[in-house]
Amino acid sequence: xxxxxxxxxxxxxxxxxxxxxxxxxxxxxxxxxxxxxxxxxxxxxxxxxxxxxxxxxxxxxxxxxxxxxxxxxxxxxxxxxxxxxxxxxxxxxxxxxxxxxxxxxxxxxxxxxxxxxxxxxxxxxxxxxxxxxxxxxxxxxxxxxxxxxxxxxxxxxxxxxxxxxxxxxxxxxxxxxxxxxxxxxxxxxxxxxxxxxxxxxxxxxxxxxxxxxxxxxxxxxxxxxxxxxxxxxxxxxxxxxxxxxxxxxxxxxxxxxxxxxxxxxxxxxxxxxxxxxxxxxxxxxxxxxxxxxxxxxxxxxxxxxxxxx
Numbered sequence: 073x074x075x076x077x078x079x080x081x082x083x084x085x086x087x088x089x090x091x092x093x094x095x096x097x098x099x100x101x102x103x104x105x106x107x108x109x110x111x112x113x114x115x116x117x118x119x120x121x122x123x124x125x126x127x128x129x130x131x132x133x134x135x136x137x138x139x140x141x142x143x144x145x146x147x148x149x150x151x152x153x154x155x156x157x158x159x160x161x162x163x164x165x166x167x168x169x170x171x172x173x174x175x176x177x178x179x180x181x182x183x184x185x186x187x188x189x190x191x192x193x194x195x196x197x198x199x200x201x202x203x204x205x206x207x208x209x210x211x212x213x214x215x216x217x218x219x220x221x222x223x224x225x226x227x228x229x230x231x232x233x234x235x236x237x238x239x240x241x242x243x244x245x246x247x248x249x250x251x252x253x254x255x256x257x258x259x260x261x262x263x264x265x266x267x268x269x270x271x272x273x274x275x276x277x278x279x280x281x282x283x284x285x286x287x288x289x290x291x292x293x294x295x296x297x298x299x300x301x302x303x304x305x306x307x308x309x310x311x312x313x314x315x316x317x318x319x320x321x322x323x324x325x326x327x328x329x330x331x332x333x334x335x336x337x338x339x340x341x342x343x344x345x346x347x348x349x350x351x352x353x354x355x356x357x358x359x360x361x362x363x364x365x366x367x368x369x370x371x372x373x374x375x376x377x378x379x380x381x
Contacts, residue, residue, distance in 0.1 A: 073249045073271040074102035075165055081133065081147050084114070087164055088157040093139070094147025100133055103161055105291065107309055107327070108272045114161070116154040155237050155244065162249040162271070169195045169213060182219065194230070200256070212268065218256035218278070226263040229254070233270045233290030233308060246270055250291065255279075261286065261302070277314065289326065301338070313348065323355075335360075 082096035101112030106122075109115045109131035116135040117126035126134050127143055135149040135157060142148050151157045175181075175193040182201035187193065191209040199205070200219035209223050212230025223229070230252045236243040250269025254260070254276045261284035268274055269291040276282065277296035286300055289308035294300075300318045307326035312318075316330050319338040324330070331348030341355030351360035358366075 073104065073162070073165065075100070078112075081149070084133075084161070085149055088149070088151065088160050090135075090157060091150040092148065093142050093150065094133075098133070098147045102271075103158070103165075104131070104271045105309075106131070108291065114149070114158075116158040118154045155246065159247045162247040166214075166249040171195060171213075176213075188225075206262075212252070214251045215268075216251060216253045216273075218254060218258065220257045221254050221259070223254075223260045224262040224264075224284070227260050228265045229260075230268040231265060233267050235270055235290065235308070248290065250274065252276075255296075258282075264288075267308070283320075295332070316348075 079100045080096055081092050081094050081098035081100060084100050085092040099112060100114060103114040106115050106126060106129050109129050111130055111132050113131045114133040114135055115126050115129055115131035117123055118137050123140060132145065133147050133149060135151055135154045137151055137154050139150055171194055175187065176195045176197065178195050179193045179197040181199045184202040185199055187205045188207040190207045191205050193211050194213040196213055197211050197215045199217045202219055203217060203221045205223050206225040208225050210228045215230045233246065233248045235246040248268050248270050250271050251273045252266050252268050253273045255278040257279045258276050259281045261282055263284055264282055264286045266274055266288045267290045272291055274288060274291055275293045277294055279296050280294055280298040282300050283302040285303050287305045289306055291308050292306055292310040294312045295314035297314060298312060298316045301320040303321045304318050306324040309327045310324055311329040313330065313332040315333045317335045319336060321339045322336050322342065324342040328342065329345045331346060333349045334346050335351045336342060336357065337351065337353035337360055340353050340357040343356040346352055352358065353360040354363040
């Protein structure tokens with residue numbers, strides 16, 4: 073998330089009521105999760121295990137719960153609860169905005185686009201030309217949709233990220249301030265759910281086609297001309313490169329990459345990064361030919377046991 077202007081470090085510290093280490097006018101351009109940070113961004117860290125990763129990241133401002141040596145060219149915001157204060161910043165720069173109608177007056181809708189009855193289009197949504205939004209679709213605030221996009225009935229674009237911190241009193245949600253972006257010529261099936269990014273974008277690349285009842289988690293980036301079949305579940309922060317095919321009921325773990333032109337057979341479980349241009353099957357998924365050999369070997373076990381009797 074980029075701020076509407078460059079803020080000084082002291083200004084940000086005043087918003088969240090924290091101490092700071094660095095020049096008062098140190099430039100703060102925005103805030104992001106660690107996997108998408110850029111120079112000028114704030115990143116938060118609240119566990120010693122991840123201090124070094126945050127301090128050595130591209131982020132130049134680290135919201136942290138302990139005074140540590142500050143690397144050259146960076147600044148610190150010292151907080152007793154970085155998770156809470158990261159949420160404060162999201163609420164400050166992107167507060168919830170109540171909608172006043174089913175299609176927000178602040179939405180921009182391109183020429184030739186059709187929005188069927190009972191659909192909701194939130195604040196500051198942008199929809200391109202010649203799109204079809206079928207009935208009972210919910211498009212949350214700040215979603216961006218390109219040209220020639222079809223979204224089928226019952227789909228939800230932009231719900232909160234599934235991201236929580238466990239506390240003694242229960243789970244505390246990390247507030248989502250990112251967007252969903254659908255590029256040109258994307259088709260989304262019925263009853264799909266695509267969560268917004270926490271601070272960045274969940275993106276579906278141009279020409280990709282999503283079947284019915286598919287879930288795509290926060291900050292996931294899907295490349296161009298991908299095919300994803302029904303009942304697939306993709307966790308947050310996944311990168312799926314161009315022209316990947318994913319068949320039905322595949323589950324994909326968070327934080328991994330599926331490289332270009334890979335094909336994932338139905339009901340596979342993806343637990344690690346996969347190379348491109350290959351077929352995969354099984355849980356955990358391996359190359360499909362190897363998986364088939366393993367299955368054939370398992371089927372021979374009863375006859376081997378019988379011979380040993």
